[in-house]
Amino acid sequence: MHIPDGFLSTPVWGTLDVVSAPAVAWVARRAQRDTQDHRIPLLGVMGAFVFAAQMINFPVGPGTSGHLVGGALLAIVLGPAAASLVLTAILVLQALIFQDGGVLALGANIFNMALVGVAAGYLPYRLWVHQSRSGAIFAAGALSVMTSACLALGQLLISGLRMPSGVLWASLGLFLVNALMEGAITVAAVRAIERLNPAWVTGPRPASSRTLAGVALAALLLVVVGTLVASALPDGIQRLTGQGLDSAAWSQRTIAGLGGLALIFTLCYLGGKLISRRRSA
Amino acid sequence: MHHLVIDRWSRGSSPLHQRDPRAKLAALLVFLIVLSTTPPGAQAAFAAYAALLIATASLARLPIRGLTGRAALVLPFSATFALLTWWSGDSLRALALAEKSFLSGMAALLLVGTTPLTGWTAALESWRVPRMLILVIQFVYRYLFVIAEQAQRMRWAALCRGSGMGSKTGRFRSAAGLVGVLFARSWQRADGIYHAMLARGFHGRFVPAAPAPFGTSDALFFSACLAGCLAIRLLL
Numbered sequence: 001m002h003i004p005d006g007f008l009s010t011p012v013w014g015t016l017d018v019v020s021a022p023a024v025a026w027v028a029r030r031a032q033r034d035t036q037d038h039r040i041p042l043l044g045v046m047g048a049f050v051f052a053a054q055m056i057n058f059p060v061g062p063g064t065s066g067h068l069v070g071g072a073l074l075a076i077v078l079g080p081a082a083a084s085l086v087l088t089a090i091l092v093l094q095a096l097i098f099q100d101g102g103v104l105a106l107g108a109n110i111f112n113m114a115l116v117g118v119a120a121g122y123l124p125y126r127l128w129v130h131q132s133r134s135g136a137i138f139a140a141g142a143l144s145v146m147t148s149a150c151l152a153l154g155q156l157l158i159s160g161l162r163m164p165s166g167v168l169w170a171s172l173g174l175f176l177v178n179a180l181m182e183g184a185i186t187v188a189a190v191r192a193i194e195r196l197n198p199a200w201v202t203g204p205r206p207a208s209s210r211t212l213a214g215v216a217l218a219a220l221l222l223v224v225v226g227t228l229v230a231s232a233l234p235d236g237i238q239r240l241t242g243q244g245l246d247s248a249a250w251s252q253r254t255i256a257g258l259g260g261l262a263l264i265f266t267l268c269y270l271g272g273k274l275i276s277r278r279r280s281a
Numbered sequence: 282m283h284h285l286v287i288d289r290w291s292r293g294s295s296p297l298h299q300r301d302p303r304a305k306l307a308a309l310l311v312f313l314i315v316l317s318t319t320p321p322g323a324q325a326a327f328a329a330y331a332a333l334l335i336a337t338a339s340l341a342r343l344p345i346r347g348l349t350g351r352a353a354l355v356l357p358f359s360a361t362f363a364l365l366t367w368w369s370g371d372s373l374r375a376l377a378l379a380e381k382s383f384l385s386g387m388a389a390l391l392l393v394g395t396t397p398l399t400g401w402t403a404a405l406e407s408w409r410v411p412r413m414l415i416l417v418i419q420f421v422y423r424y425l426f427v428i429a430e431q432a433q434r435m436r437w438a439a440l441c442r443g444s445g446m447g448s449k450t451g452r453f454r455s456a457a458g459l460v461g462v463l464f465a466r467s468w469q470r471a472d473g474i475y476h477a478m479l480a481r482g483f484h485g486r487f488v489p490a491a492p493a494p495f496g497t498s499d500a501l502f503f504s505a506c507l508a509g510c511l512a513i514r515l516l517l
Contacts, residue, residue, distance in 0.1 A: 002358075004355050004359060004382040004385065004386065005313060005316075005381060005382055005385030005386075006316070006317065006359070006377070006378055006381025006382040006384075006385055007359070007362065007378060007381075007382065010317060010318055013317070024411065024414065025411055028412075028413040028414050029411070029413075031413055032411075032413045035413075040413075040416055040417075040420070040475075040485075041420055041471045041474040041475045041478065042468070042471040042472075042475070043416075043417045043420065044416070044417050044420020044424060044471075045420065045424050045428065045467050045468075045470055045471035046467065046471070047420070047421035047424075047425075048420075048424035048425045048428040048429070048467065049428055049463060049464060049467040051421070051425055051428070052425075052428040052429040052431065052432035052463060052467075053432065053460050053463055053464075055429065055432050055433065055436065056432060056436060056456055056459050056460055056463070057456065058453055058456045058457070059453055059456070060453075068460060077464075085413060085414060085417055086417055086421070088414060088417075089414060089417040089418040089421050090421060092414075093418060093422055095389065096393050096401070097287060097393055097422075098354075099351060099352060099355050099386045099389065099390065100354075100355075102313075102382070102385055102389075103310075103385065103389050104310075104313050104314065104317055104385075156362075160374075161362065161365075162365075162369035162370075162371060163362075163365040163366070163368075163369060164368065164369060167365060184453075185457070188454065188456075188457030188460075189457050189461065189464075191457065191461075192457040192458050192461025192462075193460075193461045193464050195461065196462070196464075196465045197465065200464070200465075200468065
């Protein structure tokens, strides 16, 4: 979910720009240190690969298809710092050239997808890769997409965007479905890559501490859940104290929520069709 | 294809094309910040911003219809949220969401439509954006369409071989195979690129053509943009 300009309130985009700028500088330094010269074109081509791999449709569910998002895959293949850098470069290009995400909102989008999204993809892989390889990769893909989406939603809500609570729950459900899809697709893609050349998927360096990774992952998830709850709850509390649980109002809300979900789904579907037709034309 | 449009626009020779990328990037940021802090409901101000953008676009001799059409790509997303906001009873804010995201997109297009990629990345580099990030941006842009076209060809070839048929697991697996092969080809291409670069004397950075100094006209352009944005924001 790329947030365009005009959606976030000034304190929110300002803070996230201020947070993301030094974080990207740090990631770039780290990536430069870890990267031999010959990997510079590799990072760029991998960015282009992620763009292109999003054109390949995976059949999921009846009549629908999904595609790779790629944050977790990059983190597994290139390591976290390089993956963050590549995703940052992609986001900059998307904001300026493809009108996908805003320029002032770039800090927010980088924070959600390139920084936290990659960390949420790398940490579970790092933690569980020795217990269950497929499980770790699945968790990497799913958590990376879920945390990015929840953070974006939280930031929109904090910025004062209001949505009926039915729609809020529906979009959380939609995020969950997307996350599970990304997990499955990431597992399949990593397996396919390994079959061609196992050396391309390097394991995490054994030196780093697993406890630290576990604590970091737990902290990350707590922050994401906390952001979401903090941004959504005032509304919920207000609703509970304001009017109680009236069953008629509830059913109305449910219907409104389902209607909203159907509307979003239709709009996204049509938008996707339009864009894919334009791209392939 | 898609990328050719912006690349063609950015190679024009209007007065706006000749301005220093740093001046244009700074002007874009000023415009976006002013727009972002405009309260919802200030319809006169939004109309004036749109007029300012259209005037700048015609100064740059860019096709207005193409520009608005591309900026409208953001509308499906913002319209969804605008509808939700409108539903929650805040119609002013709903309208502002659509207006702001559309105008921001158009402003960004004005920058990339008048500045080639090497121009604005050089501007970013002079502002101390990490060199590694700049390099990756340049490489991604350079190979984006190459790899995307390869992916498209592979998809068609797979469809010709009947990959769209059969059980769902089979199709899922075949899609994963496509991603794997695309990955392998990208990896090998990166290797080839690196050796070609070494053969041409690459030593860790691209040397841009000597940039023009930041001239008086660039300073004037930036001041005019600043004055225009502030005037609209404060007066309307």
